[in-house]
Amino acid sequence: MQVQELLLETLDTLRKEDFKTLQWYLSMEVLAGCKPIPESHLEDASRTATIRKMIESYNEELAVKVTVEILKKMKNNYAAEKLENKYAGGKTAAPSASSSAVAPAAPATLTAQQGSVIIAPQFNSSTAGTMNITFNKSEMQVPLLILDTLDELGADDFKKFQWHLTQPVLDGCQPIRKGHLENADRQDTVSKMIDSYGEETAVKVTVEILKRMNHNNAAEKLNKTGGSTAGQPPPPTPPSSSSSSSSSSGLTSTAGATVCAQGKSVIVAPNITGTSSGVSINMNINN
Known part of the structure; x- marks a missing residue:
């Protein structure tokens, strides 16, 4: 199936509101980069x-990746996984590795997005060498952060917010005209x-309105997360390096493994196990 048909099949499963x-x-x-x-x-x-x-704007491969990422942000993980698998299945299969060893050319990545949680990820290897694991706290973009806050308001409270x-x-912020908000949804x-x-300033205005509406918990939560995010570029990911020798029975990695939690995600109790001597594990936690 062509990429255009694959994307159309995916978008056709979305309701009108979800497509918007x-x-x-x-x-x-x-x-990043798109x-x-x-x-x-x-x-x-229209969808087409x-x-x-x-x-x-992107090319076919990036269009698929962007669609998958958006579906995940919308918590439509089933559609995201289905699209990802169908696209991967349609591509030419990569040459198979040795039956006794796998040598990935890129880092292994576990990513939790928005409200997702990674609990006890396990990395098992009997290969001697070094594995670097970096935990990065990624900030949610400000528009998504505000949208996440407004999604918690009921219909009546959202109308009051508008x-x-x-x-x-x-002071210094001109009110938005009523006509510009008439029939406007949260997005x-x-x-x-x-x-x-x-x-x-959009974060500050939202916080102030929430306080006036006596939604102090939501205001405090947004102020803590939004205040550190607004106007700042995403934190750089530290370079990871590794050196490992091949083994007939182990997993050989040419780069570090990265576990990344985004937004309100949580990573709990990562487990890294190895049976060979000389294996060192560096864990960096970046806030």
Whole structure:
């Protein structure tokens, strides 16, 4: 099946609201190095037009990767996994490794996104050598952070939140016109706030409104996470290195294994086991 048909098959399973959410994510940076597609290019775009725009912007392989990543962010893990497997199955199979040894050319990566949790990942090897494991705390992008906060509000509270946006909230911040928020859903509201205030001020405005609505826990939570995220680039990933000798019965890795938790994710009690002497494990935890 061609990539365009594979993507269309995936998008056709989405409801109208979910498809609109996917388009909203496309207007943001989903993967490093992939520029967002301007919202105006996706306005009123059908599923087929959206796919054409994705392939024009990224190429076929990246379009699949971006779609998979967005589906995961939308917590539609079943569709993400199905698309990923079908795309991988359609590609030419890579040459098989030796039956007694596997030598990956790239680091092994475990990634938990948004509200996901990695519990007790296990790395088993009987090969002598070095394994470097780096834990990176990645920050959620500000628009996603605000959207995650607004998703916790009920319909009535969200309407109140929008009403507050039409009133003076912070000195120097002009209220958003009622007409700009009429019939706006949560994603449209977040986009309008970012356009009007910028990311850092949008967080401050959201926190202030939540306090006025007596949602102090949500305000404090957003203030802690959003205050350190707004206006900052994502933290660099430390380089990982490893040296290992091949073994007839072990797993030989040419690079470090990386376990990364993103957003509100959690990594609990990683287990690394080895049976050979001379194996050293370096664990770096970066905040």
